[in-house]
Amino acid sequence: RIARIFNTYGPRMDRDDGRVVSNLVVQALLGENLTIYGDGNQTRSFCYVDDLIAGFDALMHADGPLDGPVNLGNPDETTVGELAALVLRLTNSRSKIERRPMPVDDPRRRRPDITRAGRLLGWRPRVGLETGLAATIAYFDRLLAEGGKPLPPRSAL
Template identity: 65%
Template structure:
């Protein structure tokens, strides 16, 4: 760790067929990113330790001879020759990142350090999937990238919130000290196919509960707001930032500025699924943000990016995915000669 790398200059012209490492590539977002990169003719090396990622997310990619998979935890160093690196490796839902908070912190900090050293060694451009959680329970609304946040460093969410903040600092430091070409996205609530049914996020929770006819569990009074971005829009934002010829080395918000209360989301899911589920209310978790909405001015001006998928459209696709996931397996019948 901490090797004295020399500074270097990156060219803005990108190779046609790049060797790209996607850490966390078997996860919800990572698998969609791998798919996009492969379709564009790149060689993709997917890295995952399966803490929350799943091989089922990758099976349809095995037909590509330009796709390979390595089971690896980025807390441990790795050396593979690459042109670009995407770091999406870290549990992102509270139940998962709170299950092992020490490892969550290590993944965010040591993992980022290991991948940054890999990028410096191979002179690779590197992308960090940061999060809107760096804004904490914000006092500024909507949240621009210039807002420093209101984060509790000593609470149940801190392992993720502060881990991601520390990772951003490492990226900044490697860029300043060693000239590493960095790109950082702050992700706002994202949903879509390949979410885990048990990931504890509000969209998947509500859809699964509704499809099962269970009570829809709203934490708090439901007045807290979120902005929901469909996964295809998010991946397009990743792609535009990573391939931008302009050297954008500061964090960029990527999310949908459409703002809904949690109660509104629950009601819409119930209506779209035709469920008989009741909406019930439980105490709000510690440090749960009351408002969350991105200011995407920087993405609009610098990347020409804005979300295109409306919430109803995205929910329709996500509900269809979970209907398939929750359907009982087809029965097999023996053939009688």
């Protein structure tokens, strides 16, 4: 069985993995400028880690054979500019937005079609972006307070 995953985020992300969510959250918490490439109108779809795990579980426990990959992601689109504004609001950061040139190969839109996941697995994401970001911000806030070392899993806290 093959899962094709899209822009997963959430607690236990690596702060230096280069993804837009971790970059913006860490920059906001440190009071640094938030880096946005291009005009900020490019869209991305963000899938909270718990939703992805539920999708994996549904995929692995689906009855019968499945031909081809199944897209697991969140089809709700958010512009990078909207994401940055939400991060600033949720962190109460006074950081500013710094725009840099858009890389030539960066797509303007990324949005998974999860029709097959819904039809074959009865799956769709449940956690909204604001809720997932709040949990992610809380994780990074604790991580930075602890000196930047990865925190133990939730069950050990």
